[in-house]
Amino acid sequence: MVSVVWPEAEDRTAQGVAVAGGAVHVAIHSLYKRYPGQQVDAxxxxxxxxxxxxxxxIIGRSGAGKSSLIRCLNRLEDPTAGQVVVDGVDIGSLSATDLVHWRRSTGMIFQHFNLLSAKTVRQNIDLPLRVAGxxxxERRRKVDELLKLVGLEERQHAYPAQLSGGQKQRVGIARAxxxxxxLLLCDEATSALDPETTRSILMLLRDINRQKKITIVLITHEMDVIHDLCHQVAVLERGEVIEQGPVWQVYGDPQQDTTRILLNPLRDSLPEALATQLTEQPQSPQSRxxxxxxxxxQGAQPQLSALTAALGSDITxxxxxxEWVQGRQVGQILLLAAAQAEPLSLPHHATFADRIGVLGYVTAT
Structure with a gap:
């Protein structure tokens, strides 16, 4: 897993509360998109x-509608119905001239970098400023500032062919x-990168968010990116939002099968050797x-001493x-209780598990 080193848990939680209380920046209302010639809405x-x-x-499988959604957020695609409102402005109502002006307040980072091969790093970053007059x-000052921000001061005269994938994406971020x-829109910004480079890009985006207070909307199919970077997440399936909420909540207790598969494909699996021994009811006094x-x-902690006290020392x-997600512990533990142990139940044992289930019984052979 790619992991970003966050501050202490208290700082993470405080940051999440502060963000949650902020004003709405982007509001998407009843958005539909159907492409010409298609019978199904994207x-x-x-x-x-x-x-x-x-x-x-925003996470989802391939074809879930992620790219269509982000392209509607900056009107690279016009929705079939509905509204995208940014800072109180319905961007669907903007004229072509106003849209050009508005887009300058919205950065876009692409998966495949889209750099001009005949221009240096510095020239690629400078070009949008030159076009804007x-x-x-002022251009020199701004480019110098951005080169420092993304850590490319020593590579400013290199051409794209001389850069690694991570360096190319840093140019793309600076240009955005x-x-x-x-508002910064990221369309699969790390999917073409190796895990170590992905981690460095996520840390850079996190730092940009904190330093510049920029709202970031990030499209991805990678659960690690959501886990390590985002405050909130929405899950798309066949063009619909099937689940959304704080990352810790969706990650810790997903309500939809698609979400469970995307966020933790091994979550509900049992070792094959164990699954074949499992029975619904105990078969003997030695069944576990x-x-x-x-x-x-929700706050429960896996206290091993408490588990031992409740289930006996012969637990496996x-x-x-x-994992820790936004300062909260989420995940699961599978264990075999001792034979004839008293069953765990909530709320009596709520201090060391948020939810307890008996999956079956195994009889020693």
Whole structure:
């Protein structure tokens, strides 16, 4: 898994509260998109609210409608119905001239970089400023500032062919920031990169979000990106939003099968050797309950001493997947209780599990 080193849990939680209380920056109302000649909507009744200064992730399988949605957010595509309102402005109502002006306040980062091969790093970053008629001295100052921000000062005279994938994406990020946008749209910005480079790009985007207070909307099919970077997440399936909420909540207790598969494809799997031994009822006094202890970020902690006290010392840990997401512990533990152990139940044992389930019984042979 790609992991970004976050501040201490208290800082993360405080940041999440601050963002959650911010004003709505982007509001998507009943958005539909159907392409000419198609019989099925690419987007269906999408409603989302993205608050100022937060990093909002949109995840889904290929063909779920992610790219259609982000292209509607800056009117590269016009929706068939519905509205996209940014800072109180319905962007669908903008004239062609007003749309050009508005887009300068919205940065866009692409998967495949889209750099001009015949221009250097510096020239690629400078070009949007030149096109906008920014004076040379101001352009130089701005490009110098952005080169420092993305860590490419020493590579400013290199051409794209001389850069790594991560360096090319850093140029793309710098170019997206030339007009000091308040909104940054990222379309699969890390999917072409290796895990180590992905981590560095995520850290850069996190720092940009914190330093410049830019709202970031990030489209991805990579669960690690959502886990490590985003405050809020929406899950798309066949053009519809099927689940949304704080990352810790959706990640810790997904409600839809698609979400479970995307965020944790191994979540509900059992080791094959164990699954073949499982029975619905105990077969003998030596049968041991297979327990699933779920942690959904509500505050329960896997206290081993408490588990031992409740189930006896003869417990067997079979599988554990616990992670910290936005300062909250989420995941699950599978274990075999001792034979004839008293069953765990909520709320009596709510201090060390948010949800407890008996998956079956295994009898020692």
């Amino acid at each position: 987007l269906q009744n999408v409603d989302l609210r993205i608050r100022r200064g937060e990093i909002f992730g 920014v004076p040379p001295a 920031l030339v007009h000091d946008p308040q 309950a297979l327990l699933c202890l779920n942690y959904t970020g 840990l079979l599988q554990s997947k616990l």
